[in-house]
Amino acid sequence: MSENGTDDLLKIAEMACEAAISAGAEFADAFAERGRELSVSVEKNEISSSDARTSASVSVRAFVAGGTGWWSASTVAEGVAREAGRQAAELAKAAEPDPDFSSLVSPAPYPTVDRLFDPAVASLGIREVAGWITRNVDSALAVAPDAVVSGDAGTRWREAALANTLGVRAVQRTTSASVSAQVVIRQNGDVGSFYEWDSARNLPDLSPDEIGTKAAREALRYLKSRSAETATLPVIFGPLASRGLLMGLCGAASAEDVQRKRSFLVGKKGEAVASELVTLIDNALIPGGLSSAAFDGDGYPHRPITLVDRGVLQTYLHSNYTAHKSGEENTGHATRAGISPSNVCPALGPRTAAEIIAEVDDGIYVALGQPSPDTASGQISALVDAGFRIRRGELTHPLKNTMVAGHALEVLKAIDAISSDYREEPGMIMPTVRVARMRVASGG
Amino acid sequence: MDLKEIKQRLSRLRDAAVGRKTDFAEVRYTAVRRSSLMLQDGRADRMGAGDRSGIGLRVLLKGAWGFASTESPEDSDWLAAFDDAIDMARVSATRLDEPVVLAEAPAVVDEVRTPFEVDPTTVSVERKLAAVRGYEEASARRAGSSVANLMTGYNDARQLEIVCNSRGTLVSTESVRTILWHAITTQNGSVRQRGREVRAKQAGFEIVEETPAEDFSAKAAERAVSLLSAPPAPAGTFPAIFHPSIAGLLVHEALGHNIEADHVLSGQSILEGKLGTKVAADCITVVDDAGIPASWGSYRYDSEGVPGQRRVIVENGVLRGFLHSLETAGKMGVEPNGSARADGFPHRPIVRMSNTMILPGHSSLEELIADIDLGILLRAGQWGYVWCEKGQYTCHAGEGVMIRNGRVAEQVRDVSISGMVLETFANALGVSSDFELEMPGNCGKNGQSMPVNGGGPYIKVRDVVVGGQA
Numbered sequence: 001m002s003e004n005g006t007d008d009l010l011k012i013a014e015m016a017c018e019a020a021i022s023a024g025a026e027f028a029d030a031f032a033e034r035g036r037e038l039s040v041s042v043e044k045n046e047i048s049s050s051d052a053r054t055s056a057s058v059s060v061r062a063f064v065a066g067g068t069g070w071w072s073a074s075t076v077a078e079g080v081a082r083e084a085g086r087q088a089a090e091l092a093k094a095a096e097p098d099p100d101f102s103s104l105v106s107p108a109p110y111p112t113v114d115r116l117f118d119p120a121v122a123s124l125g126i127r128e129v130a131g132w133i134t135r136n137v138d139s140a141l142a143v144a145p146d147a148v149v150s151g152d153a154g155t156r157w158r159e160a161a162l163a164n165t166l167g168v169r170a171v172q173r174t175t176s177a178s179v180s181a182q183v184v185i186r187q188n189g190d191v192g193s194f195y196e197w198d199s200a201r202n203l204p205d206l207s208p209d210e211i212g213t214k215a216a217r218e219a220l221r222y223l224k225s226r227s228a229e230t231a232t233l234p235v236i237f238g239p240l241a242s243r244g245l246l247m248g249l250c251g252a253a254s255a256e257d258v259q260r261k262r263s264f265l266v267g268k269k270g271e272a273v274a275s276e277l278v279t280l281i282d283n284a285l286i287p288g289g290l291s292s293a294a295f296d297g298d299g300y301p302h303r304p305i306t307l308v309d310r311g312v313l314q315t316y317l318h319s320n321y322t323a324h325k326s327g328e329e330n331t332g333h334a335t336r337a338g339i340s341p342s343n344v345c346p347a348l349g350p351r352t353a354a355e356i357i358a359e360v361d362d363g364i365y366v367a368l369g370q371p372s373p374d375t376a377s378g379q380i381s382a383l384v385d386a387g388f389r390i391r392r393g394e395l396t397h398p399l400k401n402t403m404v405a406g407h408a409l410e411v412l413k414a415i416d417a418i419s420s421d422y423r424e425e426p427g428m429i430m431p432t433v434r435v436a437r438m439r440v441a442s443g444g
Numbered sequence: 445m446d447l448k449e450i451k452q453r454l455s456r457l458r459d460a461a462v463g464r465k466t467d468f469a470e471v472r473y474t475a476v477r478r479s480s481l482m483l484q485d486g487r488a489d490r491m492g493a494g495d496r497s498g499i500g501l502r503v504l505l506k507g508a509w510g511f512a513s514t515e516s517p518e519d520s521d522w523l524a525a526f527d528d529a530i531d532m533a534r535v536s537a538t539r540l541d542e543p544v545v546l547a548e549a550p551a552v553v554d555e556v557r558t559p560f561e562v563d564p565t566t567v568s569v570e571r572k573l574a575a576v577r578g579y580e581e582a583s584a585r586r587a588g589s590s591v592a593n594l595m596t597g598y599n600d601a602r603q604l605e606i607v608c609n610s611r612g613t614l615v616s617t618e619s620v621r622t623i624l625w626h627a628i629t630t631q632n633g634s635v636r637q638r639g640r641e642v643r644a645k646q647a648g649f650e651i652v653e654e655t656p657a658e659d660f661s662a663k664a665a666e667r668a669v670s671l672l673s674a675p676p677a678p679a680g681t682f683p684a685i686f687h688p689s690i691a692g693l694l695v696h697e698a699l700g701h702n703i704e705a706d707h708v709l710s711g712q713s714i715l716e717g718k719l720g721t722k723v724a725a726d727c728i729t730v731v732d733d734a735g736i737p738a739s740w741g742s743y744r745y746d747s748e749g750v751p752g753q754r755r756v757i758v759e760n761g762v763l764r765g766f767l768h769s770l771e772t773a774g775k776m777g778v779e780p781n782g783s784a785r786a787d788g789f790p791h792r793p794i795v796r797m798s799n800t801m802i803l804p805g806h807s808s809l810e811e812l813i814a815d816i817d818l819g820i821l822l823r824a825g826q827w828g829y830v831w832c833e834k835g836q837y838t839c840h841a842g843e844g845v846m847i848r849n850g851r852v853a854e855q856v857r858d859v860s861i862s863g864m865v866l867e868t869f870a871n872a873l874g875v876s877s878d879f880e881l882e883m884p885g886n887c888g889k890n891g892q893s894m895p896v897n898g899g900g901p902y903i904k905v906r907d908v909v910v911g912g913q914a
Contacts, residue, residue: 040535041890043710047539049509050532053790054525056515059494070492074515084494091491094569098487126535134539148711184711184833191714193833225834230680260485261592262629264636374858376629376636379676381860381911383838385831400836403862403911405679443681443909444864 006171009033009161012081016060017165019085025062025069025092027104028085029164029299031336032058032076039154040130042181045137045147050126059336062088063104067095100325105298107167113302115288118202121175122157129153132179136212140183143216151181153208168299176201176290179208183215187223192398194218194386195368200426201288218367218386225398228389228442234363235404235438236356236390239423239430241366246280246433248372248380249273249412250341253307253315254333255322257375264378264408265313273313274412277349280308282317284332284342289427291342298334302342305331311413317341343427349418353432356417358393364440365390366404373408381405402442411435445517447555447604447616454499454608457522461503462610464530468504468546470609472747473497474789480599481569483576491569498789501529507543508536513790547773547780549750551612556744558619559737560648564600567649572598575652576624582657583628586665590672592631596661599623600649605747613749621740621895622651623884626661630668637857639668640826640842644740644884644895667824667843670855677844677859677912682819683873684861684908685812689825690841692883692898695730696800697828698837698865700898701889703732703757703765704783704795705772707832714835714865715763723763724869727805730758732767734782734798740884741800741897747786747793755781761869769795787892794890802900805875812874812904819847820910822861825883825898835865844910860911868905876902 013030020028034056041048058081059072069091071084133153140147155177162170180197196215200206237245249265257263265273284302286292295301298320306314316322319334333339349356357365368385384402388395406414419432445453454471461469475497482490498515499522510533512525564572580596599622606616623644630637641664643655686694707713715723724730734752736742743752748770756764768776769784772795784793813821824842831837844856881899 042539043706046541047508047536048710049511049792050535051511051513051792052525052528052532053512054514054516054521055790057496067488068490070490070494072492072494072496074496074498075517087493091493091569094488094573095491096488098489126532127538130535130538137539150710150712182712182833186711191834193831260629261631262636262638266636374638376638377858378636379857379913381677381840381858381913383836383860383862383911385836400834401862401864401909403679403838403860403909405859405911405913407913439679439911439913441679441681441909441911443907444867 006159006161006173009076009159010163010169010171012058012076012078013161013163015078016058016081016085017163019082020060020062020089021165023086023089025064025089027063027165028060028088029104029162030058030060031160031162033158033160034076035156035158037154037156038126038129039152040133041152042133042137043150045149047130050130058084060084060088062092063101064092066098066101067092069095101321102324104164104166105168105300105320108301110170110294110301111285113285113287113292113294115202116292117173118175120203121155121177124155129155132208135209136179136181139209140181140212140216143213144185144220146185147216148184149181149212153179162299164299170295170299172293174201177203177206179211181211181215183219185219185223190223192219192223194222199290201290205288205426222386222398225400227401227444228364228399228440230441232437233440234360234434234436236360236363236365236432236434237371238365238367238432241369241371242433243430244369245371246346247341247344248408250280250307250344252373252375253313253317254339255316255318255326256339258316259322259325262376264373264376268313269316271313272311273409274308274311275415276311277415277418278308278311278412279347281345282307282341283345286343286427289343290425291427296332296334297336300330300332300334302332345429346418346431348420348422348431350420351417352421353419356419356432356434357390360390361392363390364404365395371404378408380408380411401444402440405439411438450606451614454606457526458608458610461526466503466505467507468610470502470607472500472786472789473606474603476601476603478599478601480597481572481576482595482597483580484595485593488573499525500786500789500792501526502792503529503533504544505530505533506537508533508540509544510536511792544771545774546770549770549780552749553614555616558646558744560620562649564620564622564649565602579626579657579661583626583661583665586662587628587630587669590630590632590669591628592636593629595627597625607747607749609749615745615749617745619646620648621646622648624651624655624660626664628665628668630672632672635672637668637671639664642884645738646740646742647738671843671857674855674857676914677856677910678914679910679912681907681909683816684819684905685821686903686905687823688880688900688902689883690822690839691802691900691903693825693828693839695802695900696797696896696898697830697839698868699730700797700800701830701832702865703767705766705768705776706795708766709772709775712832714832718763721763722761723866724758724761725872726761727875728758728761728869728872729803731756731803732797732800736799739799739881739897740895741798743798746782746784748784750780750782752782752798767795767797769793785894787894791892794892796889796894797887797896799881799897801881801898802875802903804877804879804901807874807876809876809878809902812876812902813847813852814850816847817849821845821847821852837865838862862909862911871906873904873906878902
């Protein structure tokens, strides 16, 4: 990290903005960052490589009559920043005027978001990082001596500064640490595998030594998989799979996609888009959250919002631009290149995942999968990456070659249970979600 | 910095690494300048450009790898990165049962530039915009009142990669890549559908001359309009015909990732131990060819400075070989075949595909369809992924057409399919004489994105799981 903290980054961002204005831009903002990451990779139970990366960049957005020009460079230096500002302004002049653009974000106080930066993570050495992943290899082998483990462990720190020509000045320092392991177990010509991970901004939130054990135990459960039949069945999405389904809804709530008429949520604000059991809170201010930050990519202060309240879509996710275009309140969801949800937490139900599964006589359990809908059509057609057949309330055999399908609005409205227990990662609550019926196809 | 100066600096750094008693040292420099523009609903929406450059250093110390990268152009930072790489290698050595021994490969000293006709950096923004506008207008005309949203983009990138290693290799490769893309959303009441087309080549601005709107944006529009009235695809197991774009997706995702030797050696591939055995039907021959002129996935040298080449992977259903880096070739005791590619300086080279394809046969599409009573023809390949260790894959098709009584029938909406790799290729019943290599995209692996292409003939496969709603 720099001895000057983020002061020099802010200065670089300011210089880039000034250069853009000097070159004819009416507005400009600039983002400067630098960071370092350490990672250790394991293949077949051995370390395959250890990597150290330092990075820095500056990116400038310049505006002329609303037309946008971008320039980015991979060095944080005064000359580079000035050139980036100048080039962005030239590109903005070549873009066409946009009557929907009014101005950039004005300065405002930022909320305090605690625990985004952990000095212990930033100062961690590569040997400690290597220890995380190698201990997981050992713990996986303790569960299954024939386990083949691949995975990574890593740490990262990052410093960033954002400035615009209206006086916004924002800085942020973050850390993150992660461990992941894929365990493959081959027995009698059969294959069982599973992927586990953990990630956090602060060391106390990371449980780096449990990944291998969990993944190996799960991999053993996925031996002897077989297909199911093609039918319409209840489908239960476990914590990791339910996240894909619910985040797909959040992604389609991007005001940019809605205003451009390429979202299945066009015209759905204030309407039911999911079952009454679904309430989704987007909160970028959760201390230590993986998607937490004090401000968005425009420099607008973050605040918690209720995106879906008992099934009804309350708002779209806005940037400064889309909020002005529609005359709605800015929700602070701009990234530097678009719009994105932050930490999304669903409201929980009264019963446990085990109870919800026990109620299903004949169905499918999806542990891993990507059931995100197509943003435009809303169609879901997804492979069950790892899952089980449910018979008489019990997970019976693991599944192979099985797909689930439906239209997002029908699937979300057919949610008839959300569990009280959940998987938690910093800023993320991931319960088990049951859909009363989906089309299931399987074979082979 | 000019090329000569960069090479001198890289060579000095490489020599410093040799002085530190490394088994092997490699310094790679990459510099890329990109420009992009996007037209959306008739307006030049976003104009962008940028530069990115830096070095990646890889050292092998007592058989263990260490890697470090920096974007800084300063000598002091390069030396610090080198120290980092040495430290990293020492950590890698703490858990290493089998030290890495690289395969032998001749040292190469060369400077190459992939051919292009019109340097994109000499083309004005106005001219680029005019070309893109023409594509958008053609799409809008075809879609008429069904249009909800139009997005059309042009991107170009000029990249220099220099590989300098302790075996005496010093190769610089300059390449130019251009992309045209068009995405249309159509609407009829509450039904929305998308059409998307991409043309991507190692070429200059001449890509525009070679891409008539009728075969590009208008095609996407036509598909997006017709899908509005198409019913959902059925769910179940069907005989299927894959269009060449799906064949390209299938061979890349289902088979291609399993023939990457790093996956094989790490116990992640279902093809481990199957060299020389039957892994597909007789009609299946798979080639990965890095030397196809102007193709998106081609390269003259890989990121280890080994010449790219044509590799026969499956021949008449028999597995003949894998894709190799210096490391995997050394471990398997075979010749390296130039398949180690890195996504710029911040990443180490890993085994990657280039242009992967199934070779054509002799049947016509009509002959393949003729004996199918009820099946599905899948077109417009979009995306896919594979779980290599299980051999389970999925591919998404932009559209389907039902086959009834040996004839193509009604169109159905976009849909995903799934299958088990070895079952799918064993169930291949025939391939057509028609052939296309038009599935350019960027493949993700280990956090790296790499330009690849895929293609093939029409393929007929028994028993494919279709994840439809009907």
